Amino acid sequence: MASYGYIIVGSGIAGLYAALLAREHGRVLILTKGSIEESNTRWAQGGIAAAIGEGDSPELHLQDTLRAGAGLVDEDAARVLVDNAADAIADLVRFGVPFDTADGEMLLGREGAHSVNRVIHAGGDATGAHIEFSLSQLARLSGVTILEYVQVLDLVVEDGAVVGLKALDTRSNRVESFRGTQTILASGGLGQLYRVSTNPTVATGDGVAIAYRAGAEVSDMEFVQFHPTALRLPGVPVFLISEAVRGEGGVLRNAEGESFMARYHEMEDLAPRDIVARAILNELSEANGDHVYLDVTHLDAARVRARFPQIYKHCMDNGLDITASAIPVSPAAHYMMGGVRTTTWGETTLPGLYACGECANTGVHGANRLASNSLLETVVFARRAVQRSLEAERSPARPWPGSVAIPPAEGGAEGPHPSLSGLQELMWRDVGIVRSGESLSRARGVLAAWQGMVEPSDRPSQELANLLLCARLVTEAALARQESRGAHFRTDYPEPADSWRHRLVFRR
Ligand SMILES: Cc1cc2nc3c(=O)[nH]c(=O)nc-3n(C[C@H](O)[C@H](O)[C@H](O)COP(=O)(O)OP(=O)(O)OC[C@H]3O[C@@H](n4cnc5c(N)ncnc54)[C@H](O)[C@@H]3O)c2cc1C
Numbered sequence: 001m002a003s004y005g006y007i008i009v010g011s012g013i014a015g016l017y018a019a020l021l022a023r024e025h026g027r028v029l030i031l032t033k034g035s036i037e038e039s040n041t042r043w044a045q046g047g048i049a050a051a052i053g054e055g056d057s058p059e060l061h062l063q064d065t066l067r068a069g070a071g072l073v074d075e076d077a078a079r080v081l082v083d084n085a086a087d088a089i090a091d092l093v094r095f096g097v098p099f100d101t102a103d104g105e106m107l108l109g110r111e112g113a114h115s116v117n118r119v120i121h122a123g124g125d126a127t128g129a130h131i132e133f134s135l136s137q138l139a140r141l142s143g144v145t146i147l148e149y150v151q152v153l154d155l156v157v158e159d160g161a162v163v164g165l166k167a168l169d170t171r172s173n174r175v176e177s178f179r180g181t182q183t184i185l186a187s188g189g190l191g192q193l194y195r196v197s198t199n200p201t202v203a204t205g206d207g208v209a210i211a212y213r214a215g216a217e218v219s220d221m222e223f224v225q226f227h228p229t230a231l232r233l234p235g236v237p238v239f240l241i242s243e244a245v246r247g248e249g250g251v252l253r254n255a256e257g258e259s260f261m262a263r264y265h266e267m268e269d270l271a272p273r274d275i276v277a278r279a280i281l282n283e284l285s286e287a288n289g290d291h292v293y294l295d296v297t298h299l300d301a302a303r304v305r306a307r308f309p310q311i312y313k314h315c316m317d318n319g320l321d322i323t324a325s326a327i328p329v330s331p332a333a334h335y336m337m338g339g340v341r342t343t344t345w346g347e348t349t350l351p352g353l354y355a356c357g358e359c360a361n362t363g364v365h366g367a368n369r370l371a372s373n374s375l376l377e378t379v380v381f382a383r384r385a386v387q388r389s390l391e392a393e394r395s396p397a398r399p400w401p402g403s404v405a406i407p408p409a410e411g412g413a414e415g416p417h418p419s420l421s422g423l424q425e426l427m428w429r430d431v432g433i434v435r436s437g438e439s440l441s442r443a444r445g446v447l448a449a450w451q452g453m454v455e456p457s458d459r460p461s462q463e464l465a466n467l468l469l470c471a472r473l474v475t476e477a478a479l480a481r482q483e484s485r486g487a488h489f490r491t492d493y494p495e496p497a498d499s500w501r502h503r504l505v506f507r508r
Helices: 013-022 058-068 075-083 085-094 127-141 206-214 273-287 301-307 309-317 373-389 420-430 437-451 459-480
Strands: 003-009 028-031 145-147 150-158 161-169 174-185 224-231 251-253 292-295 327-336 339-341 353-355
Touching (some): 013 127, 013 373, 058 075, 085 373, 174 206, 174 373, 206 459, 224 273, 273 327
Parallel strands (some): 003 174, 028 145
Antiparallel strands (some): 224 327
């Protein structure tokens, strides 16, 4: 059986960056279930937050992060995040990411809920593509072994510690085992849980499901961020229209042409994402429509084309000139705040297992992620995970007092067989942007029955099984949390409650 110093699951920014650091300390293997660039990273548009501009400071960045996180941010973790931002950017520059500059200075964009301009970008709105390309090229040239189209199925645990994993070669359908001294999960999010999502098809929550099955703790799963503005054109797949567009002066308008956000929040179009997403839903239900408009026609056309080349081209290819007509948009599932619970050193509750990137729950996002903090989080905590793996004394995350298991799947159920589209529809309707005890209880019953019906064999059925497990974690957490906070909104408990100012942690 092949043996490595580091086995890394996933080839987005978290996995690639961890690999580039780890290669100096041992043999590194990356397993990735699609081609190397298939990842959420590839699609990131807005950029990376870092307090490097004049008049900005890590303290200000921290305050914005805490405010967006609605009382649930782990302040120690968030402090690590903001204090290490400048170093993280310097590292990415060292690894070849061509951030946009003018006169030798990084250009800084603005996004929702940031009090100043602090979002660094590359190629305008092609930030993720540049990161993915630069890091994957370097990894390929750096002696890192990269196996594409290999889907990790489960971890191998011996005497309570993770010592490797089992994976499916999706081209031959053969299962292989790999041994690793350190295993790093960097498998990204779960956007495919929802019918409307900005995430690519690889985002099926595998890392969370794998870790939970192995006995690691998983937390904050009720908090799924819905991005307010995804392109809504008939017959055109979901495509994100970055918040940076509103940062540059884009304005949301309803069917009447009214710029409505002032009625919902004092930050208007740059209010936190959950508020903007619910405001749009409200406008839609009042007008019985399926989209509102994001208007940039009042901005300088040349500037729009230069700042958002990817969005401009994508819309133009689909017959919409955004410099002349407003963009039809509606909310879409976008980002998982929860994940595998880690310390500020990337350690999970299982010795030998680290997690970083979107699959990890470091606590920096609390109940709602501040825009552009996610790419930053991947780099800051991937680096700390590799640093920690080199220390003789390691300390896995201590078990969370009061962690609970989700109820077992129900066997022998009858009714429609689970399918990806059925699951996505159910989650969108009953566990989406707006939830209630009634909708969540309905989803709970269906999911428990469906989970007992899936027999994973190939990649699609493995993904469906993982998504079902994640769906159950999201639903159970949302049902337990009898309040509204950040991205979690319940019509039967529409206000935050002080008694709920704590995290919900699950362990098998
Ligand atoms: C459209 C879009 C725009 C965004 N814009 C921004 C932005 O401007 N700023 C920002 O900060 N964040 C943004 N985000 C969020 C950010 O891109 C992600 O949170 C971040 O890229 C996650 O990186 P990652 O490396 O953790 O995961 P990913 O980049 O998603 O990579 C995960 C990797 O794991 C692999 N994988 C998954 N399961 C398995 C398995 N079982 N076996 C093997 N491999 C597996 C996948 O194939 C993939 O290679 C955006 C997200 C989207 C979708």
